[in-house]
Amino acid sequence: MRPRIHIAGALKSLRTSCAVLMLVMSVSSLTGLPITLAQSLGAGTVEGIVTDATGAVVPGASVAIENRVTGYKRTTNTDANGTFRFENIPPNNYALNVSAQGFSAAQQTVDVRSSVPQSLKISLTVAGTSASVEVSSAADIIETVPTTHTDVDQSLIARMSLSTPGSGLSDVITKSAPGVAADSNGMVHPLGDHAQVSISLDNQPINDQQSKAFSTQLPVNAIQSLEVITGGPPAEYGDKTSLVINAITKSGLGVTRPFGSISAMYGSFGTTQEQATFGFGNKKVGNFTAFDFERSGRFLDPPEFVALHDTGNSATIFNRFDYSPTSNDSLHLNLYLARNFFQIANTFDQEALGQDQRQLVRTVNIAPGYVHTFSPSLLLTINPFYRLDVVKYFPSADPFSDETQTIAQSRRLNNVGIKADVAYNRGIHNVKVGVQVQHTFLTEGFQFGITDPAFNDPASAGFIPGLAPFDLTRGGHLFTFRGHTDVKQEAVYAQDLMTIHDLSLN
Secondary structure, three states: OOOOOOHHHHHHHHHHHHHHHHHHHHHHHHHOOOOOOOOOOOOEEEEEEEEOOOOOEOOOOEEEEEEOOOOEEEEEEOOOOOEEEEEEEOOEEEEEEEEOOOEOOEEEEEEEOOOOOEEEEEEOOEOOOOOOOOOOOOHHHOOOOOOEEEEEEHHHHOOOOOOOOOOHHHHHHHHHOOOEEEOHHHOEEEOOOOOOEEEEEOOEEEOOOOOOOOOOOOOHHHEEEEEEEEEOOOOOOOOOOOEEEEEEEOOOOOOOOOEEEEEEEEEHHHEEEEEEEEEEEOOOEEEEEEEEEEEEOOOOOOOOOOOOOOOEEEEEEEEEEEEEEEOOEEEEEEEEEEEEEEEOOOOHHHHHHOOOOEEEEEEEEEEEEEEEEEEOOEEEEEEEEEEEEEEEEEOOOOHHHOOOEEEEEEEEEEEEEEEEEEEEEEOOEEEEEEEEEEEEEEEEEEEEEEOOOOOOOOOOOOOOHHHHHHEHHHOOOOEEEEEEEEEEEEEEEEEEOEEEOOEEEO
16 A cells, blocks of 8 residues: 555645634734633743832843742843843743842742743842842742642752663653553553653644653653643643643753753663753853663563563654744744664563564654744744654564564654644733644554464364464465555644632633
8 A cells, every 4th residue: 555645635724724823813913802821831931121219220130030849940140221031931930039239139929821921020129228029938839720730840850760761751750740650661641541641842742652662752851841730731732631741841042151961870781871961052042952872681671570682772862942033033943863772572481482573663853833922912832843753673583483473563653733822911811722733644564474383273273264374384474464544633722711819710
């Protein structure tokens, strides 16, 4: 069967979705209706200006944004115009601290729950007088978000013992979020469901299984923070919603000096791991790169108490490039390449036969993103994406070393799509309306043949005539299958988180 890509259908779906988005934007501009995002859309932006009591700007003031629970902290200084800007801020509550020589320090709480930039004006008083802004130091740890979630920052990840080769992200999720169980080989299960997990990677939806046997995982050292939602997910997260992982990656945009890390580890089963990161940038351009390589003699969960024929390795490289040409426009590009190559663990009987089955998994992920700010309360986000997983399963060189069948497989899972939304945050409203178009092109082929004469013996009561042509022990041949399909999905969503004093309506 020859693969056929339905380009006309994809273009028609894309035109329809773009028309819906333009209609939404037009209605918003003509009627003034709030079109916005409810909580947790990925990263946010906090900007502002620091002045003295007379209204004059204060250049060179030190500004720090911090969450003491997660350990997240960023610092900067105001420029000649007294302004500051923090980008790629994970959704959470923060304390903003401002200090300058000759002035009393000021503190203000900031709740980042939207991609719409928050603009602040901080007024400093001369040292010796009362501060103009003062809040409780514990206020930044109180969250009023209606979703059940767990915040995981790099400071928490650094204290975790991640022991599963090629599945560091799964380790982080199962060890930090309640109600999430670990399965073999890096698969995670939310309470009561089988692998119903969605990942939003810098606003790119990933809904396929992320077990290392089916795909690859983002290196943990590339993650700035995770918001693991286990209950009441916002409407923007469709498809698999029993467990939603909102992942924000590290960025070099806005950093004052280059940063990086190098680490190496050695453990039992000959396990080694080498990791490296490097980031640099300024107010307009930033780049961050993360590299991870792991090898282990116990790569998969073995069927025996000892690891037999179980060596594997995982190599990943992630790069994020950011460019902000103006204060109203921002672009980023995520590039991700990864590979898992490993032996299939044997039982004692398979080891005695010399079974040598292996598997190769390769991933390519390209995800650009564009954000445009129309006004202090209105913002547009567009995220096209391309992701390809290629899985190849290799049988033993001698088919009769495989028990009880020899098996080969080749699979290509290709996701192409775009997600676009308009966010508005003003007054009691925090609204978001968006569309998503996605095509999944799946091409799969496999072969199998029976290698055990007792498996489908014609003299046995359980003989299946339909399998007889594929019995290699009796002169049969391999069964061969190859197929292709295109799964199309279009979605539109709207949500509004209204806050009226202590009451929240979603």
